[in-house]
Structures are given as C-alpha cells and as structure tokens.
Amino acid sequence: MSGIQPKIMIIMGSASDKVIAQKTIKVLDEMKIAYDLKVASAHRTHERVKHIVKTHSNIDVFIAIAGLAAHLPGVIASFTDKPVIAVPVDVKFDGLDALVSSVQMVKGVPIATMGVDRGDNAAWLACEILAVYDKSLQDKLVVKRESYNQKIENSQIELIEDIATDSYKFSTEIDEYSDEIKDVNIPKDVEVVVLVEEDTDNKLVDSLATKLNLLGLNYLLEKVSLTNPDLISAYMKSQESVKVYIAVSGLSTVLIGAVVAHTTKPVIGVPCSTKLNGLDSLLSAIQMPPGVPVATLGLDAVENAVIYAKKIIGK
Known part of the structure; x- marks a missing residue:
C-alpha cells in the first residue's frame, strides 16, 4: 500500500x-x-x-x-x-x-x-x-451484508444435519404472501433521517430538533411505533439521498436494531433512560453482533447524536 x-x-x-x-x-x-x-x-x-x-x-x-x-x-x-x-x-x-x-x-x-x-x-x-x-465502498458493504443470508442458510443446513432427529419435519410454506412496502416520500435534500420511538419524552425530541436546525442539517424527523414495522421498513427503503440515520429508543431499543438491520449507512443510536436508569437501553443498543454496528452514544444524548451526524457529513 x-x-x-x-x-x-x-x-x-x-x-x-x-x-x-x-x-x-x-x-x-x-x-x-x-x-x-x-x-x-x-x-x-x-x-x-x-x-x-x-x-x-x-x-x-x-x-x-x-x-x-x-x-x-x-x-x-x-x-x-x-x-x-x-x-x-x-x-x-x-x-x-x-x-x-x-x-x-x-x-x-x-x-x-x-x-x-x-x-x-x-x-x-x-x-x-x-x-x-x-x-464503490458503499456497494461493497451492501454485498457483504447480503452475504450474511447465505451464511445463515448454510449454518441452518449444517445444524439440521447435526442435531435433527426422526421427529424433524420440514414445514410447508404458504404459496403466497404479500410483502409490498410502500415508499415514504423523503425529500431529495434530506441528509439525516431521525426515527424516534413514539413514547419518547417530548423534551428530548424538542432538543433534537433544535440542534438539527442550529447545525443547519437537512433532516426528516418522525415518531414511529414498533407496532407498525412496515412503516419503519418504508422509511429505510426510501434512503437514496440519506447519509446518516439517528434512532432514539428506550427499553430494549428494538427500534435501533430495526434501523441498523435495514441499512449499511451509518446509524447513530441514542438509548433512553426509561427504566432501570437506562442500563437496559444502553446495553441492548451497544452490544450489537458482528457486522451490524451502531454508533451508540450516551443515555438521552440527542444533542451529541446530532453533532456526530454533522461530523460524519463533514460540512
């Protein structure tokens, strides 16, 4: 080199x-x-x-x-x-x-x-x-993420060969199922998409929006519910112009995990101090498996999340 x-x-x-x-x-x-x-x-x-x-x-x-x-x-x-x-x-x-x-x-x-x-x-x-x-690097990251599907499939085959008994039967899949996720209209100038769990403290949301405006970032901020996973998928599907995602979530931080599962673009995770003084949120956001990193910040650190997004975008 x-x-x-x-x-x-x-x-x-x-x-x-x-x-x-x-x-x-x-x-x-x-x-x-x-x-x-x-x-x-x-x-x-x-x-x-x-x-x-x-x-x-x-x-x-x-x-x-x-x-x-x-x-x-x-x-x-x-x-x-x-x-x-x-x-x-x-x-x-x-x-x-x-x-x-x-x-x-x-x-x-x-x-x-x-x-x-x-x-x-x-x-x-x-x-x-x-x-x-x-x-070109983004394309390589997408290919790498897609390769995990085959890796998991191979490990499943090996597992079945290793531990399956005579009682194992392959279940029949249904003939059809609809997975049509509608696109969400994200303006072409949006650089940062912020998805906030719907029960997040409004004071945190206000601080987040204030900092985004102060730093001059073009953003889309939406509160979403984990009871509507298709809507979350829709926001992640419409990501061509997006450079960074910020996900704000409490408890088990499922939202943060859902966001990073849908993209190979940087995801900044902000765990919230909802219960257990936020320790549950912090650990579930930060202890991610190999290959799916979350840029985890401190508890309720929404302003730092915006600053970090600005550092990534670099302008």
Missing part, C-alpha cells in the same frame, strides 16, 4: 490490546481500506496522543481501543472534529468500566462506542462513514 494515504487511524492505549486491534485490521484488510496504527496512553503519554491527532489531518476516522478507565477516545475527540469510534476492552468488570467511560461523554464531545471487544464493528462503522462519499 505504498503511497496510499490512510483514512483510518487505530490508536491503542496499550500494545496489550493487539488482539482487539487485529479484529479491526481483519475487516479493513477485507474491505481493502488503508489504515495507520499507533500506541499512545491518554494518561501516561497525553502529549503523544495530542501530537498524533494534531499532525494527521488526512485521517477521516479515528478508532480508539482502550480498557479500564478508557479515557483515550475522549482525549482524541477533544483534539479533532473528525468522528471518533471507541472500542472498550475487557480488562476488569467484563469491560463495563471501559464501556461506560467511553459512551457517557459530556455534551459537545460525542463518541460512537462499540460493544466490549468489538474491534470488528468499529471497522465496519468506519467503513460506513467513509462510504458516505464513496459509492
């Missing part, structure tokens, strides 16, 4: 995090995306972190991998306007300390946090961000 300028930089808090970094690198290699790799500690080598970030203006996305107090992503974000993705590492407390340190950022300094040890999803999100202005 000599002569190619990397657009993604991976910064590790310690070389001991290399196993997590290797997950990130594996995805970037698969997608043929050039990256740079650094080691710097937010606490022990603060000036080194600052120097790395400030002297690499060509980088479009920073991926920070850190455990324990995990302040590295926040320090990086304080020195750049580019999107920062955090990967909390399981060192103690199953990584919960690092996860909370990364995701619960102050207002104005958003970080997209992945699940614990999910270096792979950090790479997928970084690719989605780069693909906002790279059609």
Whole structure:
C-alpha cells in the first residue's frame, strides 16, 4: 500500500490490546481500506496522543481501543472534529468500566462506542462513514451484508444435519404472501433521517430538533411505533439521498436494531433512560453482533447524536 494515504487511524492505549486491534485490521484488510496504527496512553503519554491527532489531518476516522478507565477516545475527540469510534476492552468488570467511560461523554464531545471487544464493528462503522462519499465502498458493504443470508442458510443446513432427529419435519410454506412496502416520500435534500420511538419524552425530541436546525442539517424527523414495522421498513427503503440515520429508543431499543438491520449507512443510536436508569437501553443498543454496528452514544444524548451526524457529513 505504498503511497496510499490512510483514512483510518487505530490508536491503542496499550500494545496489550493487539488482539482487539487485529479484529479491526481483519475487516479493513477485507474491505481493502488503508489504515495507520499507533500506541499512545491518554494518561501516561497525553502529549503523544495530542501530537498524533494534531499532525494527521488526512485521517477521516479515528478508532480508539482502550480498557479500564478508557479515557483515550475522549482525549482524541477533544483534539479533532473528525468522528471518533471507541472500542472498550475487557480488562476488569467484563469491560463495563471501559464501556461506560467511553459512551457517557459530556455534551459537545460525542463518541460512537462499540460493544466490549468489538474491534470488528468499529471497522465496519468506519467503513460506513467513509462510504458516505464513496459509492464503490458503499456497494461493497451492501454485498457483504447480503452475504450474511447465505451464511445463515448454510449454518441452518449444517445444524439440521447435526442435531435433527426422526421427529424433524420440514414445514410447508404458504404459496403466497404479500410483502409490498410502500415508499415514504423523503425529500431529495434530506441528509439525516431521525426515527424516534413514539413514547419518547417530548423534551428530548424538542432538543433534537433544535440542534438539527442550529447545525443547519437537512433532516426528516418522525415518531414511529414498533407496532407498525412496515412503516419503519418504508422509511429505510426510501434512503437514496440519506447519509446518516439517528434512532432514539428506550427499553430494549428494538427500534435501533430495526434501523441498523435495514441499512449499511451509518446509524447513530441514542438509548433512553426509561427504566432501570437506562442500563437496559444502553446495553441492548451497544452490544450489537458482528457486522451490524451502531454508533451508540450516551443515555438521552440527542444533542451529541446530532453533532456526530454533522461530523460524519463533514460540512
């Protein structure tokens, strides 16, 4: 890759995090995306972190991998306007300390946090961000997502061969079923689609709209119900001009999962503190399986979600 300028930089808090970094690198290699790799500690080598970030203006996305107090992503974000993705590492407390340190950022300094040890999803999100202005990369992401169907089908066949008994019978499918989802009219200048669960606090919705207007983003904001999944699918189907999605949801955050399942464009998830002080919402939004990343922000952090969307769009 000599002569190619990397657009993604991976910064590790310690070389001991290399196993997590290797997950990130594996995805970037698969997608043929050039990256740079650094080691710097937010606490022990603060000036080194600052120097790395400030002297690499060509980088479009920073991926920070850190455990324990995990302040590295926040320090990086304080020195750049580019999107920062955090990967909390399981060192103690199953990584919960690092996860909370990364995701619960102050207002104005958003970080997209992945699940614990999910270096792979950090790479997928970084690719989605780069693909906002790279059609060929976007096409590759679509092909990759579609390949999961065949992978699941193959695993089902292997499972049946492995554990099915004489009582197993293949159920008959119905001859016809309608799956006609009508298009939703999304204006061609809309860059951000915001889908909010219908019982979300109106104060959060108002703050969201105010910030979108303040930052001059062209957006469509709709409250949706999980009892009408076809409507959610319709919003996701009509996505040609859309660059970023923001999904706001409480409890099990099914809405956030539904949005990311329908697109390979960046999805920013905002869990809400509805019950259990929001811990249920936070964990169900952030602990996504491989290949379907959600740029999860802190509880009720709708203003930070808008700022992060602005960073992705980059204008």
